[in-house]
Amino acid sequence: MREDCGKIISNELISEDTYKMVIESALAQEMKPGQFVNIKVAEHFLRRPISICSIDETSYTIIYKVVGEGTELLSAMKSGMELNVFGPLGSSYPIHEEEHEVLLIGGGVGVPPLYELAKQYRNINASVNVVLGFNDQESVFYENEFQRLGCHVAVATMDGSYGTKGTVMDAVREHNITTEFTCSCGPRPMLQAVEAHYTRGYMSFESRMACGIGACLACVCKTKEKDAHSNVNNKRICKDGPVFLSTEVDL
Numbered sequence: 001m002r003e004d005c006g007k008i009i010s011n012e013l014i015s016e017d018t019y020k021m022v023i024e025s026a027l028a029q030e031m032k033p034g035q036f037v038n039i040k041v042a043e044h045f046l047r048r049p050i051s052i053c054s055i056d057e058t059s060y061t062i063i064y065k066v067v068g069e070g071t072e073l074l075s076a077m078k079s080g081m082e083l084n085v086f087g088p089l090g091s092s093y094p095i096h097e098e099e100h101e102v103l104l105i106g107g108g109v110g111v112p113p114l115y116e117l118a119k120q121y122r123n124i125n126a127s128v129n130v131v132l133g134f135n136d137q138e139s140v141f142y143e144n145e146f147q148r149l150g151c152h153v154a155v156a157t158m159d160g161s162y163g164t165k166g167t168v169m170d171a172v173r174e175h176n177i178t179t180e181f182t183c184s185c186g187p188r189p190m191l192q193a194v195e196a197h198y199t200r201g202y203m204s205f206e207s208r209m210a211c212g213i214g215a216c217l218a219c220v221c222k223t224k225e226k227d228a229h230s231n232v233n234n235k236r237i238c239k240d241g242p243v244f245l246s247t248e249v250d251l
Contacts, residue, residue, distance in 0.1 A: 002027070002087075003081065003084065003085070003086050003087050003149075004025055004026065004027045004076065004084075004086075004087075005082045005084055005085070005105050006023040006024055006025030006027065006083050006085055007080065007081075007082055007083075007243070008021060008022070008023055008024075008077055008078065008080065008081050008082070008083055008132070008153075009021065009022040009023065009024050009025040009079055009137075010022045010079050011074075011077055011078065011079065013075075014046070014063070014141045015138065015139055015140060015141040016138040016139050017033060017065050017066045017067075018063065018064070018065050018066075018109075018139070019063065019064055019065075019066065019074070020053075020061060020062075020063050020141075021062050021063075021064070021074075021077075022059055022060075022061050022191075023059060023061075023062070023083060023085070024058055024059045024219065025059065025060065025085065026055065026058075027060065027061040027085065027087060027088060028055050028056060028058060028059055028071075030088055031052050031055045031060055031086065031087075031088045031091035032055075032093075032184040033052070033055075033092055033093045033095075033113060033114075033116035033117040033119075033120060034052075034090070034113050034116075034117065034185075034202075034204055034239055034242065034243040035049075035051075035052050035087065035088040035090050035091070035092050035113075036050060036051045036052060036087065036088070036089050036090050036242065037049070037050055037052060037062065037085045037086065037087035037089065037214035038050075038085070038086040038087060038089060039074065039083060039085050039193070040083075040084035040085070040086075041070045041073050041074060042073060043073075043216060044070050044073075045068070046066055046070075047086060048064075048071060048074065049061075049089070050062045050063075050064050050202075051109075051111035051112050051113040051242075052087075052088065052112075052113060052116065052125050053113065053116060054116050054119065054128060055116050056136060056218055058248075061075045061201070062112070063109070063111075063112040063141070063142075063225055064109070065108075065109050066243065069072065075203045076090075079226040080159065082118065090242050090243070091240065091243045092218070092243055093113075093117045093183055093204070093241065093242075093243050094135070094202070095117075095120050095121065095124070096170065096181070096224055096240050097124055098239060099121075099126060099181045100122050100126055100127060100178060101126060101127040101128075101129070101179050101181070102126055102127070102128055102129070102181050102201075103129045103130075103131070103172075103177060103179035103180075103182045103183075103184065103198075103201075104117060104118055104129070104130045104131070104151075104182075104183050104184070105130075105131045105133075105168050105172075105182060105183075105184040105185075105186070106130075106131075106132050106168075106184065106185050106192070106196055107132075107133040107168060107185070107186025107187055107190040108134060108135070108139070108187065110184070110185035110186030110187065110190070110204070111132055111141070111142055111185070111186075112142070113143060113185050113204060114130070114183065114185055115146065116143060117148055117183060118130060118149055118151050120144055122149045122150050122151065127152070128150070128151040128152070129151070129152045129154075129179050130146045130151045130152045130153045130154070131155075131156065131168045131171050131172055131175075131177070131179050132153065132154070132155050132156070132168070133155075133156045133157075133158075133167060133168040133186065133190065134145075134155070134156070134157050134162075135157065135159065136157050136158070136159045136162070137157060137161040138161075139154060139157075139174075140157070140162055140163075141175045142207050143155055150175045154171045154172070154174070154177070156168050156170055156171035156173065167177060167190070168186075168190060168193070168194075169193045169194070169197065171196060172197075173220070180198065180200055180217070181200045181201050182186050182194060182198040182200065182201035182202075183201050183202045183203070183204075184201070184202075184203045184204070185203065185204035185205075185242075188205075191203050193203070193248075194246070195224065195246060197248065198246060199247055199248045200246070201245075202243050202244065202245060202246055203243070203249070204242045204243045204244075205242045205249070206243070
């Protein structure tokens, strides 16, 4: 990981309050699916952690939702401007070449890191099922991008305005998806539902982060493996994660 000033190639709105930014940077050569970058935003002391969506030889893509002043400023940046980035950070999804069929489940801003993962599994000719969960039709993004990779895609919306009405698990049942190896990313209630149905695979946490390198202990989670002395074994989501074995973390 290192600090880098990347050049913004594009920054566009792709769904409600959700932007896609492509950044030209040598950091792309060091990135893996599931990792994130910490972005410096003008007039803000803390950097903004954003997951990596797609990786190319000389550039990478991030997708972010405008939720406050920092991301609002980020959304106003134009092509040609420079962006100060620290990364790549965190753990990644390992690629299991022995798995011939995988299921990727993403909810909201948990969708982006699964795209590069899907791309790499398709590169080894694995069958990839993708289930995406959103609040409503206006929030849906990247359905077509996953389809263009050759993935089988199902979408769920909580209000039923598009795809299956309900949760990602409702969409799994409606589409009769029986794949057992699962990688997921999204809000904790979604991860709890995934954990209740699957025991093989990985999950990535959404969490508020401060330093992004594990120094401040602001983003810890409990694991099921207990420490012999304290009966608690905490992991730093930004440093030990954000990707964990699906059976490792106590949700």
